[in-house]
Amino acid sequence: VTGRSPVAHRPRRADGQRNYDAILTAATAEFTAHGSQASLGEIASQAGVAIGTLYRHFPTRATLIEAATRDGLTSLLDYADKVSAAGDPVDALTAWMSRAVDYFSTFRGLAQTLTESRNGDNALSETACAELTRCGVRMLEAAQATGRIRADLTAEELFDLLGAAAWVRETSQPGHDGSVRLLAVMIAGIRS
Protein backbone atom coordinates (compact mmCIF):
# COMPACT_ATOMS: atom_id res chain seq x y z
CA VAL A 1 0.00 0.00 0.00
CA THR A 2 1.45 3.36 -1.03
CA GLY A 3 -0.43 5.88 1.11
CA ARG A 4 -2.71 4.77 3.92
CA SER A 5 -5.63 6.91 5.06
CA PRO A 6 -5.14 9.46 7.82
CA VAL A 7 -6.57 8.47 11.18
CA ALA A 8 -8.15 10.56 13.93
CA HIS A 9 -5.60 11.97 16.37
CA ARG A 10 -5.75 10.43 19.85
CA PRO A 11 -5.51 13.20 22.47
CA ARG A 12 -3.00 12.80 25.32
CA ARG A 13 -4.05 15.72 27.45
CA ALA A 14 -7.27 16.28 29.38
CA ASP A 15 -8.25 19.44 27.50
CA GLY A 16 -7.54 17.67 24.23
CA GLN A 17 -9.80 14.81 25.19
CA ARG A 18 -12.58 17.19 26.15
CA ASN A 19 -12.37 19.01 22.84
CA TYR A 20 -12.21 15.73 20.93
CA ASP A 21 -15.44 14.59 22.58
CA ALA A 22 -17.17 17.92 22.05
CA ILE A 23 -16.26 17.91 18.35
CA LEU A 24 -17.52 14.36 17.95
CA THR A 25 -20.83 15.20 19.60
CA ALA A 26 -21.29 18.28 17.44
CA ALA A 27 -20.30 16.37 14.30
CA THR A 28 -22.84 13.63 14.99
CA ALA A 29 -25.58 16.22 15.36
CA GLU A 30 -24.56 18.13 12.22
CA PHE A 31 -24.12 15.01 10.07
CA THR A 32 -27.56 13.82 11.16
CA ALA A 33 -29.11 17.17 10.33
CA HIS A 34 -27.26 18.04 7.10
CA GLY A 35 -25.54 14.88 5.89
CA SER A 36 -21.86 14.09 5.47
CA GLN A 37 -21.28 17.45 3.74
CA ALA A 38 -22.13 19.42 6.87
CA SER A 39 -20.01 22.53 7.40
CA LEU A 40 -16.85 21.85 9.41
CA GLY A 41 -16.81 25.45 10.59
CA GLU A 42 -20.31 25.00 11.99
CA ILE A 43 -19.24 21.80 13.77
CA ALA A 44 -16.25 23.54 15.35
CA SER A 45 -18.46 26.43 16.35
CA GLN A 46 -21.03 24.15 17.99
CA ALA A 47 -18.25 22.33 19.80
CA GLY A 48 -16.90 25.63 21.10
CA VAL A 49 -13.44 25.24 19.55
CA ALA A 50 -11.51 27.00 16.82
CA ILE A 51 -11.40 25.46 13.36
CA GLY A 52 -7.71 24.54 13.76
CA THR A 53 -8.56 22.38 16.76
CA LEU A 54 -11.01 20.38 14.69
CA TYR A 55 -8.36 19.79 12.03
CA ARG A 56 -5.82 18.79 14.67
CA HIS A 57 -8.03 15.96 15.95
CA PHE A 58 -9.60 15.02 12.63
CA PRO A 59 -7.24 15.80 9.75
CA THR A 60 -9.82 14.90 7.08
CA ARG A 61 -13.59 14.83 6.87
CA ALA A 62 -13.42 11.05 6.49
CA THR A 63 -11.75 10.63 9.90
CA LEU A 64 -14.62 12.56 11.44
CA ILE A 65 -17.23 10.51 9.61
CA GLU A 66 -15.55 7.30 10.70
CA ALA A 67 -15.45 8.36 14.34
CA ALA A 68 -19.09 9.46 14.20
CA THR A 69 -20.19 6.06 12.87
CA ARG A 70 -17.87 3.82 14.93
CA ASP A 71 -20.55 2.77 17.44
CA GLY A 72 -22.97 1.99 14.64
CA LEU A 73 -20.42 -0.25 12.95
CA THR A 74 -19.67 -2.12 16.17
CA SER A 75 -23.36 -2.59 16.70
CA LEU A 76 -23.79 -4.01 13.20
CA LEU A 77 -20.93 -6.46 13.72
CA ASP A 78 -22.45 -7.62 17.00
CA TYR A 79 -25.79 -8.07 15.30
CA ALA A 80 -24.17 -10.33 12.71
CA ASP A 81 -22.93 -12.67 15.45
CA LYS A 82 -26.27 -12.69 17.21
CA VAL A 83 -28.35 -13.44 14.12
CA SER A 84 -25.86 -16.01 12.83
CA ALA A 85 -26.14 -17.98 16.05
CA ALA A 86 -29.93 -17.88 15.90
CA GLY A 87 -30.48 -20.37 13.11
CA ASP A 88 -31.00 -20.37 9.35
CA PRO A 89 -28.11 -18.67 7.47
CA VAL A 90 -30.38 -17.29 4.75
CA ASP A 91 -32.65 -15.67 7.31
CA ALA A 92 -29.53 -14.40 9.03
CA LEU A 93 -28.24 -12.88 5.79
CA THR A 94 -31.48 -11.12 4.93
CA ALA A 95 -31.92 -9.80 8.48
CA TRP A 96 -28.34 -8.57 8.46
CA MET A 97 -28.79 -6.88 5.10
CA SER A 98 -31.73 -4.92 6.43
CA ARG A 99 -29.69 -3.89 9.45
CA ALA A 100 -26.72 -3.00 7.26
CA VAL A 101 -28.89 -0.67 5.19
CA ASP A 102 -29.91 1.04 8.44
CA TYR A 103 -26.23 1.53 9.26
CA PHE A 104 -25.42 2.76 5.74
CA SER A 105 -28.24 5.29 6.21
CA THR A 106 -27.01 6.70 9.53
CA PHE A 107 -26.93 10.04 7.74
CA ARG A 108 -27.11 11.28 4.16
CA GLY A 109 -23.92 10.63 2.18
CA LEU A 110 -22.56 7.83 4.36
CA ALA A 111 -23.40 5.12 1.81
CA GLN A 112 -21.26 6.92 -0.74
CA THR A 113 -18.35 7.30 1.68
CA LEU A 114 -18.50 3.60 2.57
CA THR A 115 -18.70 2.49 -1.06
CA GLU A 116 -15.86 4.76 -2.15
CA SER A 117 -13.79 3.41 0.73
CA ARG A 118 -14.27 -0.13 -0.52
CA ASN A 119 -13.13 1.06 -3.92
CA GLY A 120 -9.95 2.53 -2.51
CA ASP A 121 -10.79 6.23 -2.76
CA ASN A 122 -9.14 7.72 0.33
CA ALA A 123 -12.11 7.87 2.72
CA LEU A 124 -12.24 5.55 5.74
CA SER A 125 -9.44 3.63 7.43
CA GLU A 126 -8.55 0.20 6.16
CA THR A 127 -9.36 -1.44 9.47
CA ALA A 128 -12.97 -0.23 9.59
CA CYS A 129 -13.43 -1.10 5.94
CA ALA A 130 -11.90 -4.55 6.42
CA GLU A 131 -14.04 -5.33 9.49
CA LEU A 132 -17.19 -4.59 7.54
CA THR A 133 -16.04 -6.56 4.51
CA ARG A 134 -15.08 -9.64 6.53
CA CYS A 135 -18.46 -9.57 8.23
CA GLY A 136 -20.33 -9.39 4.93
CA VAL A 137 -18.25 -12.18 3.40
CA ARG A 138 -18.97 -14.43 6.36
CA MET A 139 -22.72 -13.83 6.21
CA LEU A 140 -22.84 -14.34 2.46
CA GLU A 141 -20.76 -17.51 2.34
CA ALA A 142 -22.78 -19.16 5.12
CA ALA A 143 -26.00 -18.40 3.24
CA GLN A 144 -24.56 -19.62 -0.06
CA ALA A 145 -23.54 -22.91 1.61
CA THR A 146 -27.22 -23.76 1.97
CA GLY A 147 -27.59 -23.64 -1.82
CA ARG A 148 -30.50 -21.24 -1.58
CA ILE A 149 -28.50 -18.12 -2.45
CA ARG A 150 -26.89 -17.71 -5.87
CA ALA A 151 -23.32 -19.03 -5.71
CA ASP A 152 -22.10 -16.50 -8.24
CA LEU A 153 -22.98 -13.48 -6.09
CA THR A 154 -19.78 -11.85 -4.82
CA ALA A 155 -19.31 -9.87 -1.63
CA GLU A 156 -18.53 -6.82 -3.71
CA GLU A 157 -21.91 -7.14 -5.40
CA LEU A 158 -23.61 -7.65 -2.04
CA PHE A 159 -22.17 -4.36 -0.82
CA ASP A 160 -23.30 -2.68 -4.02
CA LEU A 161 -26.84 -3.83 -3.19
CA LEU A 162 -26.59 -2.43 0.33
CA GLY A 163 -25.20 0.90 -0.86
CA ALA A 164 -27.89 1.16 -3.53
CA ALA A 165 -30.69 0.49 -1.04
CA ALA A 166 -29.28 3.06 1.38
CA TRP A 167 -29.01 5.58 -1.45
CA VAL A 168 -32.68 5.07 -2.27
CA ARG A 169 -33.64 5.61 1.36
CA GLU A 170 -31.71 8.84 1.70
CA THR A 171 -32.97 10.15 -1.65
CA SER A 172 -36.61 9.21 -0.99
CA GLN A 173 -39.03 11.83 0.18
CA PRO A 174 -39.04 11.94 4.00
CA GLY A 175 -42.40 10.22 4.42
CA HIS A 176 -42.01 7.14 2.28
CA ASP A 177 -39.01 4.78 2.55
CA GLY A 178 -38.36 3.18 -0.83
CA SER A 179 -35.52 1.01 0.45
CA VAL A 180 -37.88 -1.51 2.06
CA ARG A 181 -39.43 -2.59 -1.24
CA LEU A 182 -36.10 -2.34 -3.03
CA LEU A 183 -34.49 -4.66 -0.50
CA ALA A 184 -37.34 -7.14 -0.97
CA VAL A 185 -36.74 -7.13 -4.73
CA MET A 186 -33.03 -7.63 -4.17
CA ILE A 187 -33.52 -10.49 -1.76
CA ALA A 188 -35.84 -12.18 -4.24
CA GLY A 189 -33.23 -11.61 -6.95
CA ILE A 190 -30.31 -13.20 -5.13
CA ARG A 191 -32.10 -16.48 -4.40
CA SER A 192 -31.08 -19.51 -6.43
Added chain:
Amino acid sequence: VTGRSPVAHRPRRADGQRNYDAILTAATAEFTAHGSQASLGEIASQAGVAIGTLYRHFPTRATLIEAATRDGLTSLLDYADKVSAAGDPVDALTAWMSRAVDYFSTFRGLAQTLTESRNGDNALSETACAELTRCGVRMLEAAQATGRIRADLTAEELFDLLGAAAWVRETSQPGHDGSVRLLAVMIAGIRS
Protein backbone atom coordinates in the same frame (compact mmCIF):
# COMPACT_ATOMS: atom_id res chain seq x y z
CA VAL B 1 -49.14 23.23 -7.71
CA THR B 2 -47.85 26.13 -5.64
CA GLY B 3 -44.48 27.01 -7.22
CA ARG B 4 -43.34 25.44 -10.47
CA SER B 5 -39.66 25.03 -11.26
CA PRO B 6 -37.76 27.75 -13.11
CA VAL B 7 -37.09 27.02 -16.77
CA ALA B 8 -34.19 27.95 -19.02
CA HIS B 9 -34.57 31.37 -20.62
CA ARG B 10 -35.15 31.29 -24.39
CA PRO B 11 -32.95 33.92 -26.09
CA ARG B 12 -34.57 36.29 -28.60
CA ARG B 13 -31.45 37.94 -29.94
CA ALA B 14 -28.66 36.48 -32.02
CA ASP B 15 -25.92 37.20 -29.46
CA GLY B 16 -28.12 35.70 -26.76
CA GLN B 17 -28.58 32.53 -28.75
CA ARG B 18 -24.83 32.25 -29.37
CA ASN B 19 -24.07 32.60 -25.68
CA TYR B 20 -26.81 30.15 -24.76
CA ASP B 21 -25.28 27.54 -27.06
CA ALA B 22 -21.75 28.20 -25.85
CA ILE B 23 -22.82 27.83 -22.21
CA LEU B 24 -24.63 24.58 -22.98
CA THR B 25 -21.59 23.14 -24.74
CA ALA B 26 -19.29 24.12 -21.89
CA ALA B 27 -21.74 22.78 -19.31
CA THR B 28 -21.97 19.41 -21.04
CA ALA B 29 -18.19 19.12 -21.01
CA GLU B 30 -17.87 20.17 -17.38
CA PHE B 31 -20.70 17.95 -16.13
CA THR B 32 -19.15 15.01 -17.94
CA ALA B 33 -15.76 15.72 -16.42
CA HIS B 34 -16.76 16.70 -12.87
CA GLY B 35 -20.38 15.68 -12.37
CA SER B 36 -23.47 17.75 -11.72
CA GLN B 37 -21.61 19.77 -9.08
CA ALA B 38 -19.20 21.26 -11.61
CA SER B 39 -18.28 24.89 -10.99
CA LEU B 40 -20.65 27.35 -12.67
CA GLY B 41 -17.88 29.94 -12.81
CA GLU B 42 -15.71 27.49 -14.71
CA ILE B 43 -18.55 26.78 -17.17
CA ALA B 44 -19.08 30.50 -17.79
CA SER B 45 -15.35 30.96 -18.23
CA GLN B 46 -15.09 28.12 -20.75
CA ALA B 47 -18.08 29.53 -22.63
CA GLY B 48 -16.39 32.93 -22.78
CA VAL B 49 -19.18 34.77 -20.97
CA ALA B 50 -19.52 36.52 -17.61
CA ILE B 51 -21.18 34.69 -14.75
CA GLY B 52 -24.25 36.92 -14.92
CA THR B 53 -24.91 35.80 -18.48
CA LEU B 54 -24.97 32.19 -17.38
CA TYR B 55 -27.52 33.02 -14.68
CA ARG B 56 -29.62 34.99 -17.14
CA HIS B 57 -30.06 31.97 -19.42
CA PHE B 58 -30.12 29.31 -16.72
CA PRO B 59 -31.50 30.72 -13.46
CA THR B 60 -30.76 27.53 -11.51
CA ARG B 61 -28.31 24.66 -11.79
CA ALA B 62 -31.23 22.34 -12.47
CA THR B 63 -32.23 24.24 -15.62
CA LEU B 64 -28.69 23.78 -16.92
CA ILE B 65 -28.68 20.07 -16.09
CA GLU B 66 -32.03 19.62 -17.80
CA ALA B 67 -30.85 21.37 -20.96
CA ALA B 68 -27.63 19.34 -20.99
CA THR B 69 -29.56 16.06 -20.81
CA ARG B 70 -32.48 16.92 -23.07
CA ASP B 71 -31.14 15.02 -26.11
CA GLY B 72 -30.45 11.97 -23.97
CA LEU B 73 -34.01 11.97 -22.66
CA THR B 74 -35.47 12.27 -26.14
CA SER B 75 -33.27 9.41 -27.26
CA LEU B 76 -34.47 7.24 -24.36
CA LEU B 77 -38.12 7.95 -25.18
CA ASP B 78 -37.54 7.03 -28.82
CA TYR B 79 -35.84 3.84 -27.74
CA ALA B 80 -38.92 2.90 -25.71
CA ASP B 81 -41.11 3.10 -28.81
CA LYS B 82 -38.66 1.14 -30.89
CA VAL B 83 -38.21 -1.70 -28.43
CA SER B 84 -41.92 -1.85 -27.60
CA ALA B 85 -42.78 -2.38 -31.24
CA ALA B 86 -40.19 -5.12 -31.56
CA GLY B 87 -41.98 -7.84 -29.66
CA ASP B 88 -42.12 -9.27 -26.13
CA PRO B 89 -43.04 -6.62 -23.53
CA VAL B 90 -40.85 -8.19 -20.84
CA ASP B 91 -37.82 -8.14 -23.12
CA ALA B 92 -38.77 -4.57 -24.01
CA LEU B 93 -38.91 -3.59 -20.34
CA THR B 94 -35.57 -5.11 -19.44
CA ALA B 95 -33.86 -3.63 -22.50
CA TRP B 96 -35.36 -0.24 -21.71
CA MET B 97 -34.25 -0.45 -18.07
CA SER B 98 -30.69 -1.01 -19.17
CA ARG B 99 -30.91 1.96 -21.50
CA ALA B 100 -32.53 4.08 -18.81
CA VAL B 101 -29.62 3.35 -16.46
CA ASP B 102 -27.28 4.58 -19.19
CA TYR B 103 -29.27 7.80 -19.38
CA PHE B 104 -29.36 8.18 -15.60
CA SER B 105 -25.56 7.81 -15.69
CA THR B 106 -24.94 10.52 -18.29
CA PHE B 107 -22.77 12.16 -15.65
CA ARG B 108 -22.20 11.81 -11.91
CA GLY B 109 -25.04 13.19 -9.82
CA LEU B 110 -27.73 13.05 -12.50
CA ALA B 111 -29.47 10.04 -10.94
CA GLN B 112 -29.91 12.01 -7.74
CA THR B 113 -31.29 15.06 -9.56
CA LEU B 114 -33.78 12.89 -11.45
CA THR B 115 -34.91 11.05 -8.34
CA GLU B 116 -35.30 14.23 -6.32
CA SER B 117 -37.31 15.70 -9.18
CA ARG B 118 -39.72 12.80 -9.01
CA ASN B 119 -40.05 13.42 -5.29
CA GLY B 120 -40.91 17.07 -5.83
CA ASP B 121 -37.67 18.69 -4.67
CA ASN B 122 -37.33 21.67 -7.03
CA ALA B 123 -34.92 20.27 -9.62
CA LEU B 124 -36.14 19.58 -13.15
CA SER B 125 -39.22 20.89 -14.93
CA GLU B 126 -42.47 19.04 -14.56
CA THR B 127 -42.73 18.35 -18.28
CA ALA B 128 -39.40 16.51 -18.51
CA CYS B 129 -40.20 14.60 -15.35
CA ALA B 130 -43.69 13.71 -16.57
CA GLU B 131 -42.44 12.52 -19.97
CA LEU B 132 -40.03 10.13 -18.32
CA THR B 133 -42.61 8.91 -15.83
CA ARG B 134 -45.27 8.26 -18.48
CA CYS B 135 -42.75 6.30 -20.52
CA GLY B 136 -41.77 4.13 -17.56
CA VAL B 137 -45.39 3.49 -16.60
CA ARG B 138 -46.20 2.38 -20.13
CA MET B 139 -43.24 -0.03 -20.29
CA LEU B 140 -44.02 -1.47 -16.88
CA GLU B 141 -47.75 -1.96 -17.39
CA ALA B 142 -47.25 -3.68 -20.75
CA ALA B 143 -44.78 -6.08 -19.15
CA GLN B 144 -47.05 -6.71 -16.18
CA ALA B 145 -49.93 -7.55 -18.53
CA THR B 146 -48.05 -10.68 -19.58
CA GLY B 147 -48.20 -11.93 -16.00
CA ARG B 148 -44.45 -12.49 -15.92
CA ILE B 149 -43.61 -9.32 -13.97
CA ARG B 150 -44.82 -8.85 -10.40
CA ALA B 151 -48.15 -7.02 -10.47
CA ASP B 152 -47.43 -5.25 -7.20
CA LEU B 153 -44.37 -3.42 -8.52
CA THR B 154 -45.15 0.29 -8.87
CA ALA B 155 -43.62 2.76 -11.30
CA GLU B 156 -42.16 4.65 -8.37
CA GLU B 157 -40.35 1.49 -7.29
CA LEU B 158 -39.17 0.87 -10.84
CA PHE B 159 -37.56 4.33 -10.91
CA ASP B 160 -35.99 3.65 -7.53
CA LEU B 161 -34.36 0.56 -9.08
CA LEU B 162 -33.05 2.60 -12.02
CA GLY B 163 -31.70 5.34 -9.79
CA ALA B 164 -30.05 2.81 -7.52
CA ALA B 165 -28.34 1.03 -10.42
CA ALA B 166 -27.10 4.34 -11.83
CA TRP B 167 -25.79 5.31 -8.41
CA VAL B 168 -23.82 2.07 -8.23
CA ARG B 169 -22.32 2.72 -11.65
CA GLU B 170 -21.20 6.24 -10.84
CA THR B 171 -19.83 5.21 -7.45
CA SER B 172 -17.99 2.14 -8.78
CA GLN B 173 -14.30 2.31 -9.44
CA PRO B 174 -13.75 3.46 -13.07
CA GLY B 175 -12.71 0.05 -14.39
CA HIS B 176 -15.48 -2.19 -13.13
CA ASP B 177 -19.19 -1.41 -13.68
CA GLY B 178 -21.21 -2.85 -10.82
CA SER B 179 -24.54 -1.77 -12.28
CA VAL B 180 -24.62 -4.62 -14.82
CA ARG B 181 -24.77 -7.32 -12.17
CA LEU B 182 -27.06 -5.25 -9.98
CA LEU B 183 -29.51 -4.81 -12.83
CA ALA B 184 -29.47 -8.57 -13.42
CA VAL B 185 -30.34 -9.17 -9.77
CA MET B 186 -33.11 -6.60 -9.98
CA ILE B 187 -34.59 -8.08 -13.14
CA ALA B 188 -34.57 -11.50 -11.51
CA GLY B 189 -36.26 -9.99 -8.47
CA ILE B 190 -39.14 -8.33 -10.28
CA ARG B 191 -40.26 -11.48 -12.12
CA SER B 192 -43.41 -13.20 -10.88
Added chain:
DNA sequence: ACCTGAACACCGTTCAAGT
Protein backbone atom coordinates in the same frame (compact mmCIF):
# COMPACT_ATOMS: atom_id res chain seq x y z
C1' DA C 1 0.93 19.05 23.39
C1' DC C 2 -2.55 21.81 22.31
C1' DC C 3 -5.35 25.96 20.97
C1' DT C 4 -6.40 30.21 18.37
C1' DG C 5 -7.74 32.80 14.52
C1' DA C 6 -6.02 35.32 10.60
C1' DA C 7 -5.01 34.38 5.87
C1' DC C 8 -5.69 32.46 1.40
C1' DA C 9 -8.16 30.35 -2.30
C1' DC C 10 -12.44 29.16 -3.98
C1' DC C 11 -17.44 29.06 -5.02
C1' DG C 12 -22.53 30.55 -5.54
C1' DT C 13 -25.57 34.29 -6.26
C1' DT C 14 -27.22 38.99 -6.85
C1' DC C 15 -27.50 43.38 -8.95
C1' DA C 16 -26.21 48.12 -10.50
C1' DA C 17 -24.28 49.94 -14.54
C1' DG C 18 -23.74 49.87 -19.24
C1' DT C 19 -24.66 48.66 -24.52
Added chain:
DNA sequence: ACCTGAACACCGTTCAAGT
Protein backbone atom coordinates in the same frame (compact mmCIF):
# COMPACT_ATOMS: atom_id res chain seq x y z
C1' DA D 1 -32.85 42.50 -24.48
C1' DC D 2 -28.65 41.39 -23.13
C1' DC D 3 -23.90 41.55 -21.05
C1' DT D 4 -20.40 42.71 -17.53
C1' DG D 5 -18.08 42.24 -13.34
C1' DA D 6 -17.87 43.98 -8.69
C1' DA D 7 -19.82 42.80 -4.30
C1' DC D 8 -21.32 39.86 -0.68
C1' DA D 9 -21.69 35.71 1.91
C1' DC D 10 -19.90 31.37 2.64
C1' DC D 11 -16.76 27.36 2.98
C1' DG D 12 -12.31 24.43 3.27
C1' DT D 13 -7.62 24.33 4.64
C1' DT D 14 -3.15 25.90 6.33
C1' DC D 15 -0.04 27.85 9.51
C1' DA D 16 2.36 31.32 12.48
C1' DA D 17 1.88 32.74 17.06
C1' DG D 18 0.83 31.76 21.58
C1' DT D 19 -0.09 28.89 26.17
